[in-house]
Amino acid sequence: MANTPGSKKAVRKIARRTAINTARRSRVRTFLRKFDEALSAGDAAAAKDAFVKAQSELMRAVTKGVVHKNTGSRKVSRLHAQLKKMAAA
Template sequence: MANSAGSRKRARQAEKRRQHNASLRSMVRTYIKKVIKAIDAGDQSVAAEAFKTAQPVLDSSVNKGIFPKNKIARVKSRLNAKVKAMA
């Protein structure tokens, strides 16, 4: 347990940051699932649109330090390949 005032404040800040990061991480995963759902449905135009809206969200999560750069690059590459394969 945090004893000094400074360590109590740091604990509060860490918890607030953890919850915010969890929210952003969840949002990114939801956008990925929307693209996968559109791909599974077989509608290429919807899948391409979902991927187009997901890309900036994925990129901003990297800039905020939520996910590693290479993980998001890998996810985007795989989703793009699946969308293009539908054509």
Template structure:
């Protein structure tokens, strides 16, 4: 357990930040899952709409430091390629 005032504050900040980041990651996963379900159904219009909704969420995750920017770029590229293949 933290013994110094600054370490106690750091601990509180880490707890809050972890909670926010977990929520962000969960939100991103939900959006990506919607895209994958639309791709699996074979409906290109729904997949494209879901992709356009997921894209800003993924980008925001990279901007906030939850995901690496290359990871986001790779995920978006692969999803887009799968939509184009429909």
């Protein structure tokens, strides 16, 4: 339990930051889900558009510190590979 005023303030700050990070992570997952749906539907144009949005959102999460840089890059790379595979088929 927080006793000092500084630790009480830290608890409040952490709670605010956790809420923001949770919302950002949820937003990233939403864009990833939209990409998967476009991919499974077989719509190349929608998949490309969803990929651009998902990539942008992932990299934004990286800059905000929600996702590690390597994790973001790995996910974008895998999404792009899926998009290329769909385009080739």
